[in-house]
Amino acid sequence: MPVGAYSVGVFRLETGYYGIVNYCPHEGADLCKGRLTGTNLHTDKLSHYEWGCEGRILRCPWHKWEFDLITGQHLADPNFRARTYRVIESEGRLTIEL
Numbered sequence: 001m002p003v004g005a006y007s008v009g010v011f012r013l014e015t016g017y018y019g020i021v022n023y024c025p026h027e028g029a030d031l032c033k034g035r036l037t038g039t040n041l042h043t044d045k046l047s048h049y050e051w052g053c054e055g056r057i058l059r060c061p062w063h064k065w066e067f068d069l070i071t072g073q074h075l076a077d078p079n080f081r082a083r084t085y086r087v088i089e090s091e092g093r094l095t096i097e098l
């Protein structure tokens, strides 16, 4: 769905619909063409990770940067974030709040 200079991808998760800009803040790839997946999460043990956030992480198709679909936050570097949009469902229609 086009919004301004870029398009916005709308994804349906168990908790509702979420919109995210189709532009990766790294080098401009079509972020929404990336894979929706999970990620390795840190644990209390040194060098030990557990798989989590399945279906909530959007992985950029170019260099595999990972973004939280709901917040837009890049998982490894807090200086990078993809813009997110609130999506409202009402009477079978979706509205993106700008």
Ligand code: FES
Residues within 6 Å of the ligand: 024, 025, 026, 027, 028, 029, 060, 061, 062, 063, 064, 065
């Ligand atoms: S353009 Fe998205 S990670 Fe590089």
